[in-house]
Amino acid sequence: MSDEINVTLSNLLQEDRQFPPTPAFAAQANGKASLFDQAEHDRLGFWAEQARNLDWETDFTEVLDWSNAPFAKWFVGGKLNIAYNCVDRHVHAGHGDQVAIRFEGEPGDRRDITYRELMAEVSQAANALTELGVVAGDRVAIYLPMIPEATIAMLACARIGAIHSVVFAGFSAEALRSRIEDANAKLVITADGQNRRGSAMDLKSAVDEAVDASPSVENVLVVKRTGTDVTWHDRDVWWHDLVGRQSIDHTPEAFDAETPLFILYTSGTTGKPKGILHTSGGYLTQASYTHKMVFDLKPETDVYWCTADVGWVTGHSYIVYGPLANRVTQVIYEGTPDTPNKDRWWDIIERHGVTLLYTAPTAIRTFMKWGDHLPQSHDLSSLRLLGSVGEPINPEAWMWYREVIGGNRCPIVDTWWQTETGAMMIAPLPGVAACKPGSAMRALPGIGMAVVDQEGTPLGNGSGGFLVLTQPWPSMLRGIWGDNQRYVDTYWSRWPQYYFAGDGAKLDNDGALWLLGRVDDVMNVSGHRISTTEVESALVSHPEVAEAAVVGASDPTTGQGIVAFVILRGSTEDAGELIKELRNHVAREIGPIAKPRQVMIVQELPKTRSGKILRRLLQDVAEHRDVGDSTTLADPAVMKLISEGLASSSSDD
């Protein structure tokens, strides 16, 4: 690990520009500097106050029980219903006519859903789940495109105390199957198809394949989205038939604050994805608090748009739970940014008058490549704040975002957090911070963070090391589904008093935080976490592959690109064809997001005497650098062999 941190640290740029908010923005901001003082003075009292912005059926008696660390209990004894907090209470407060969701399908169809309509449909869906025999504690897998039913399905589960496990609809049948199996899901909610790049893509057949091999699944609830022909099974039920005929009345039951809300699978350093478990009261407290403070949400006037997919944690916390708890009006868009044209996003912002935009650096860099004329041909003056998440944002992309999209007037909030943290941890308060291009700035009020060295000693300003979280936080994961030991080992064993995030970071001379990427074998491709081992396992499952090593090589658009080195079992006549086949094989096994950018056929892999693959050296090759120190190799000639053999075998079409 030490080698890797040195490599990433050396990539750090010196950046001195600062952009404070305008006095007008600062004056109206939700989050003032006093929040820091308040949280510092009484951290738990501060969190109790944030929690009380929610509607509790039974008040909590204790803010935090950390006696069984690292297994936290927040808001002990409190009872609430998550869906009630996200929907019903706004209707009861007289906001039933406010639009909650402005849906825009890729083909251009539109659907506005008010809070009153959302309450009716979530209630119907909750009644439907009950009719299917789903009860509190059951697991429901959701495999849906970005359509309102995804949000409705999640809220319906929450309403009856069922645990949802959303699986990104771009994942393969096998990825879906393994997640269904791990959680023992009883129901799968899906759609006939999804609109991507101008055509209807089949979704249901992947579910059929996964469910055929999943004995725990009793029913599949199918939303009709594209009208694509589907194969029908006895277990299948149409959403419009079942949900459509339910009563719009449903009395939400209050559940304990620690009731599991969802499982979300994410890649770790082994081949098996981890089912990150989140619970109710603490999660909703921090998701809504951060959404309100970091995006400065004004429910009466803002139009918010988070471009993430509900298949990732950003969609959970900043499309569904945080925003709806705060009574947001938000845009949900189904499709890709280049359909029908490459200005689709700017068109959406102009037509809907979007004020708050939350997206990922990969998207920003792609738009930079496509050219300034596209955003410049639209009126983006409604925007008043911009957010970034998922990977480090380079200063160049930050400045472009500020100038070309934000017209030099919008604060940019670079938000660091993880599936495991559930909500934002490090981000500027937009009315307070003088932001530096590319820095996530400092921990939010109520959050404890440090940068430590190998021994776990906190470092001062001007130093780089490992990012840790020093205090439990309300939306922290409560464990890994079915594997609590893995939870302890992964996050709490390196330095038992700290949560180890897996990221390298540096504090600059002013104490601003700069994220430097992962320090473990996890890649970040377009803001998505993919483990090197997962891709390696997929490759070696191909009959022609004997051995594989995978690295994330830096990529100007996607942050990192996946580069695979493979040793074949035999020889091949047509390397080009086989490479194509291997790339497609990985896409089939995991999903298109894991398709290697490049596959290189090699004779040997660089290994230490104990057999550990030295990925660092392969990364040098993949990034076209001189190969670093290879003295620990069992066979020092290997790197020469690899470099020589590459010209003939690489492919990156």
Ligand code: PRX
């Ligand atoms: O490496 C960090 C990077 O994404 C990882 C978390 O990935 P995931 O659980 O998929 O959640 C992504 C969305 C919250 C982190 O360990 N990361 C996330 N946000 C940032 C970031 N790296 C730098 N800057 C960020 N703002």
